[in-house]
Amino acid sequence: MKYPEPISKLIDSYMMLPGIGRKTATRMAFFTLGMEKDQVQEFADNLISAKTDLKSCKICGNITTEEICPICSDKSRDQSTILVVEQAKDIMSLDDMNGYNGLYHVLGGVLSPVDGIGPEDLNIKLLLNRLKQNQAVKELIIATNATPEGEATAQYLAKLVKPAGIKVTRLAHGLAVGSDIEYADEMTLKSAVLGRREI
Amino acid sequence: MFVKELKLQNYRNYESLDVNFSPAINVFLGENAQGKTNLLEAMYFLALTRSHRTSNDKDLIKWGSEFARISGTVIKDNSSRLKLDLVISKSGKKAKLNNLEQRKLSSYIGNLNVVLFSPEDLSIVKGNPGIRRKFIDMEFGQMSAQYLKTMSQFRSVLKQRNAYLKKLQHHQAKDMIYLDVLSDQFSAYCAEVVFSRLQFLQKLQTHIEKIHANITEDNEKLKIVYNTFFSTDGKSLENIYDTFKDNFKKNYQREIQRGVTLFGPHRDDIKFLVNEKNVQDFGSQGQQRSVALSLKLAEVELIKDQVGDYPILLLDDVLSELDHKRQTHLLSSIKKGIQTFITTTSIDDVDPELVKDPNILNITNGKVQQEEI
Secondary structure, rough: OOOOOOHHHHEEEEEEOOOOOHHHHHHHHHHHHOOOHHHHHHHHHHHHHHOOOEEOOOOOOOOOOOOOOHHHHHOOOOEEEEEOOOHHHHHHHHHHHOOOOOOEEEOOOOHHHHOOOOHHHHHHHHHHHHHHHOOOOOEEOOOOOOHHHHHHHHHHHHHHHHOOOOOOOOOOOOOOOOOOOOHHOOHHHHHHHHHOOOO | OOOEEEEOOOOOOOOEEEEEEEOOEEEEEEEOOOOOOHHHHHHHHHHHOOOOOOOOOOHHHHOOOOEEEEEEEEEOOOEEEEEEEEEEEEEEEEEEEEEEEEEEEHOOOOOOOEEEEEEHHHHHOOOOHHHHHHHHHHHHHHHHHHHHHHHHHHHHHHHHHHHHHHHOOOOOOOOOOHHHHHHHHHHHHHHHHHHHHHHHHHHHHHHHHHHHHHHHHOOOOOEEEEEEEOOOOOOOOOHHHHHHHHHHHHHHHHHHHHHHHHHOHHHOOOEEEEOOOEHHHHOHHHHHHHHHHHHHHHHHHHHHHOOOOOOOOEEEEEOOOHHHHHHHHHHHHHHOOOOOEEEOHHHHHOOOOOOOOOOOEEEEOOOEEEEOO
């Protein structure tokens, strides 16, 4: 039997979300039917609002409701370091740790010719202009993921920025905090040994 | 190690099968096209998640079924049991170790080691370089999960570099700094792959030389040589990395023109020298056959060295192909207590002197029957 059109359309919509298959989507759709009308209205409004009211920050590319995001406008932050991330959501993880008080820059992805993403598709120009205009920046910390693509993107940025005399660093890879050496795979161990530090 | 039990579901011409094996010699006896080789293939697939006959996994699913399942119970030398499970469906395959799903196949492969002897082994010596590369990658892969991981990253970096060279070729990109970055990164993976291949080949060499001398009654000295665009003799990992890096720098224009990566392990080859002569070009058919046999026998010993236990042997229709002398050499390996599976149409092909008390399984049309002794 086929579902009536309104619900089958709703199921199709839920299926657009990552990690949601038909069964889960159907469950979600029927759950939605059982919700209060104003709850559903709020849900729909939130979807629209996330798409229309959010912009990307003119300086760093982070998501924000203003022209300039709260991090960039916060003058109490350390203006001499910029931490470069792939996605805006990475900022949330990094800023919640309370171990970094500098600025951020969102690339919006990593270089990947296979997916047709080249330097011009990322916020790289924005970053270079930012460095040119703001001479206070002394260090660029690159926090792209530890994938081959993330690594190549980091190397690329380093090659562009280093000639300007800015220190470029990369997040350490290796043993996870609280983990046992016994359970680490060979590649992780290798990068942990390569990235060792003096104590 | 040995396979104690094999279960199949919707696999090739087997709708459902549950069979127990002897830890010594098992003979699959039956007419042609009854499913003897399918059983060997199932065990090969259970070990390596790839078939030696087809590159399309869907071929393994019984006609009209949605999925195929292969499971096996393996007993390791310390008598621990390991349950391997593979489900092949149209959307891919899932692997389980002791009922625990493995996210990456590289953590699954290598738990059951197999060496297959088949009439097609000759093509490793005679055939094109691609066959030899596939052979070394498969075999080194089942000995080292690290090698499998490096290979898979190597392939993804190669893909990226090729995609970018294509863009440069079609003038859709012009950033040479990015090509530098990709080339340096690729060089590091090339060096890693070439270096591990050299290490494995060196170990293989010590075994193959001895075995081949034995087979040829000391008439032939067999040497395996890794063949790339530079001499790898005595080179360290750093040396190899630098050689690749410099070489790419020199050949940017050529590579951009062709839009593809022209150097690297994906283009390398191995050569078999018998008494200093390349057996592929100068060897007789008989010599080539002996080299192929020595190679497989050396692999058996190398696996024993690397993983600490002998692999299981799968002999696909080879006994009728080998003369008595070579058969003796092959079967003398079995004497070491290695679990062996032999397919044959007639038990007469198997020398009763060499194969004692085999567990004979009659195969008819996807059904297996244990012979009463």
